[in-house]
Amino acid sequence: MDAILFSVNPRMANVDDAILHLDKHDELYWEVGFPIKHDKFIYPILGYMHLCGKQVEYIAKIKKIIPFSPRHYEDKKLSKMVKPDIWLRGWKENLDKCRQHPWKHAIVMTQIDSFSYNTYRFEKYEGGFVRRPPQNYIRILSPKA
Numbered sequence: 001m002d003a004i005l006f007s008v009n010p011r012m013a014n015v016d017d018a019i020l021h022l023d024k025h026d027e028l029y030w031e032v033g034f035p036i037k038h039d040k041f042i043y044p045i046l047g048y049m050h051l052c053g054k055q056v057e058y059i060a061k062i063k064k065i066i067p068f069s070p071r072h073y074e075d076k077k078l079s080k081m082v083k084p085d086i087w088l089r090g091w092k093e094n095l096d097k098c099r100q101h102p103w104k105h106a107i108v109m110t111q112i113d114s115f116s117y118n119t120y121r122f123e124k125y126e127g128g129f130v131r132r133p134p135q136n137y138i139r140i141l142s143p144k145a
Contacts, residue, residue, distance in 0.1 A: 002045040004062075005122055005130065006032065006107075006137040009052045012096070013087070019112050021084040027063065029072050029082040029106040034136035036105045038065035046142055047107060050119050050133050059115035060107070068103040082108075117143065 008015065013030070021028050049058040073079050073091040080088075090098055122130045125139035 001142060002041045002043075003048060003140050003142045004036075004041075004045060004137045005048045005050060005056070005119070005134050005140045007050045007052055007134050008058075012098075015049065015051075015058055015112065017084040017086050018109070022109070022112060025081055026110060027082050028084075028109045028112075029066075030060075030109055031068055031072070031103045031106050032136075033102050034104055036065050036107075036137060038105065040139075041065070044110070047109070048115070048117070048122065048140065049112075052133070055119045056115060056117040056122075058112050060109045060113075061111040063108045063110050066106050066108060068106050070099070072106055 018028050018030065043062065043064050045062045047060040047062045048056045049060060051057045071078065072082060073088060083091075090096075094100075119133055120130055122138075122140045122143065124130060125141060130138060130140065
């Protein structure tokens with residue numbers, strides 16, 4: 001299965017909020033501020049979530065990756081299905097100027113689980129090991145069980 005490694009800034013999005021949302025909804029849209037070559041993957045894929053300043057702490061099942069749209073927050077029906085309420089409030093109040101952030105894509109997740117793993121033990125898809133936390137995303141191989 002295809003896999004990516006990407007960093008999560010806990011000051012921008014709380015993973016626990018995302019997990020609670022997925023307990024009651026089928027999908028979560030997780031925005032990222034970098035472009036993703038989403039047509040290069042065969043879905044579903046796995047997303048390994050590196051917490052800034054730490055290591056990988058979560059794994060997500062990714063249904064698809066789509067271009068970002070403010071509609072994800074502003075469409076009353078869609079937003080309730082794909083965003084935690086606290087994220088919607090943050091957008092409405094423009095906390096930390098979140099609406100001005102250069103969002104590029106939404107990673108459509110259907111599941112997030114704890115998965116503690118040393119980021120530097122991941123092998124890159126094109127060879128070699130991860131040498132530093134991703135600034136955007138890195139295509140990787142899933143660790144062998």
